[in-house]
Amino acid sequence: MQQPKHLLQLFSFSLICLICLHYLLVPTNKGYGIQETGSAPSSGTEPPIEGQSSPKPIPSKNFMGTFSPTDPPAPFVTIRVRVSAQASPNDELEYRILVENHSPAEAHQVRIRNNIPTNAKFVRASPPPDSLEGELIWKLGSLPGNSSKEIKLVVMVTGTGEVDCISRVQYEHGQAVKTQLASPLLLKMTGPIQAMLYDTLSYQIDVFNTGNSELTGVQLTNIIPEGLEFLTSKPSTNGENPLVWNIGSIPGGQSKRLEFQAAVKKTGEFINKATVTTSSGMKKETSSKVEVGEIKLALNMGGPDRRNINRPASYQITITNSGNQIVRGIKVSNKLDPSTQFLAASGGGRYENGEVKWLIPQLAPKQRQIVQMVIKPTVAGTLKNRTEVTADKIPTGWQVEKITVFEINNGLVTEIDKSIDPMEIGEQTALTIRLINYGQNPIKNLILTAISPDTTVVTEGRGPTNFSRQPDKVGFLPLPSLEPGKEVTYSLFLQAKKPGDGTFRLEYTADEGISGKAEETISILPSSKAPASNEPPALP
Structure with a gap:
């Protein structure tokens, strides 16, 4: 078992x-x-249908395999309706219709359709519907992403039974795509980006056919801007503006080059515009911009207003590049009067055949250079000391002159030399003051007073005796004696404070009723904020 x-x-x-x-x-x-x-379902596929094979995934690349697009998010709009569950005849029912966009993407052409509830009549709505014919329609337009819109609908119950309300939402979602057609026609222009007045500019224009087929009816047009003047071209054209070249055909994979020259007639910014077209309607444009600056040199010359003959006279020449272009090949020359003798020159100046010459290789914009020369007059009279300056690529030069009166004085004679003349605001010049006794007797108890113009301020003083200093005045204590044939030297330092011409004055007194005065012009220029490339050395 x-x-x-x-x-x-x-x-x-x-x-x-x-x-x-x-x-x-x-x-x-x-x-x-x-x-x-x-x-x-996996990304890029549709859900499988029973009895059928799974669909192929949507390709993530185009047929060329060079671009992988990313689809933007799609809007997702829902509608919810809330209302009281019970009501009596003649009661007002308020429907709250909430439309929500749950996606970050904007939904367009949003419409709400709502029947007029059964056993009820329409009373009001907020916002009001756009249509009341047959059904209620609200046209909301676009609904931004992650936003909502509420509609309040009020009806009055008119009968018995159920009050039925059906709300529907409609919206649009789409995508726009663009396919760019590559053109085999290319255009390139090459030209200078900076130039100076009166320069000759050279331009090259290349037309390329990057395709395999021949381009026909190719025509190139170039508009020369005002300020440039056409000179010549290769191949040639009639020279009328706009310039036109009928190129004809360009085989596939080849190019055509055109060249032309233009002269600069004005300063400013100029744009050459080129356009190429074909018989099939292709068109390309390009341009080349050039900025033309003008050579500008500011020229100043300083020196003594008066001087005794047979005494050294020093002159300063200041050359400033006041333009926006580098100036090259600057030549400075001063032709001396036969009645004067050359003594010295700074900055590489040389004396040749009665003329003092300097060569300045170049000056950058706002840069300046100061050169100096010393001469000795041998004849009394008024001398116009003239300096001329030229530079590369300019049709005319610049001139400046300084007038000095050369005299024959006996007794006590004064001389005033300036280390920088003219000055710029903020600069300081050293005044060398000499008192020379051309008389036969000693000069006793010589008292010297110096008064500066209101364009300057006295910063320091030196002399054989002590002194008292004020902003515009310096007084030296008496010099016991100045012997015949001797001289005494004083120094004052003036700082420029405002532009303009001012008069520096000297006053002196001595025993035996000796007195006198001397004046010298002090010129001050506005600041160029430019460093001097070569300050003048002290010359005899």
Whole structure:
């Protein structure tokens, strides 16, 4: 009796094992098989349809395989309606209709359609509907991403039974794409970006056919701006503005070059504009901009107003580049009067055939250079000391002159020399004052007073005796004696404070009723904020 029971248990265990093995090896979507739910379809595919094969994924690249677009987010708009669950006849029911855009993308042409609820009549709505014919319609237009819009609809119950209300939302979503057609026609212009007045400018224009087919009816037009004047071209054209070249055909993969020259007649900014067209309607444009500056040199000359003959007279010549272009090849010359003798020159100046000459290789914009010369007059009279300056690429030069009266004086004679003349605001000049006794007797108790113009301020003084200083005046204590044929030297330092010409005055007194005065012009220019490339050294 025990053996059959044992066999029955063994059979049941074997059957259970077979059933488990069957379900492990043969999974199914029906019955007791394992089923995945809630899985989203893979990106770029449509959900599978039963009985059909899965669709192919949407390609992520175009047919050329060079561009991988990323689709922008799509709008997702829903509508929710809330209203009281119970009402009585003649009651007002308020429907709250909420339209929500759950996506960051904007939804367009949003429309709300709502039937007029059954067993009720329309009372009001906020906002009012755009249409009341047959059904209520609200045209909301665009609904920004992650935003909502609420509509309040009020109706009055007019009958018995249920009040049915159906709200629907409609909106548009689309994508715009563009395919750019590559043109085989290319145009390039090469020209200078900076130039100076009266320069000759050279331009090159290249027309390229980057395709495989021939381009026909190719025509190039170039408009020369006012301020430039056409000179010549290769190949030639009639020279009328605009310039026109009928190129004809350009085979695939080849190019055509045209060249022309123009002269600069004005300063400013000028743009050459070139256009190329073909018989098939292709068109390309390009341009080349050039900035033309003018050479401008400011020239000043300083020196003594009066001087005794046979005494050294020093002159300073200041050349400033006041333009916006580098000036090269600057030549400075001063032709001496036959009645004067050359003594010295600074800054590499040389004396040749009665003329003092300097060569300045170049001056950058706002840069200046000061040169100096010393001459000795031998004849009394009024001398116009004239300096001329020329530079490369300019048709005319500049001139400046300084007038000095050369005299024959006996007794006590004064001389005033300036280290910088003219000055700029903020600069300082050293005045060297000499008192010379041309008389036969000593001059006793010589007192000297110096008065500066209101364009300057006295910063320091030096002399053989002590002195007292005020901003515009310096007084020296008496010099006991100045012997015949001797001279005494005083120094004053003046700082320029405002532009203009002013008069520096000297007054002196001595025993035996000796007195006199001397004057010298102090010229001050506005600051150019330009460093001097070479300050003049001290000359005898």
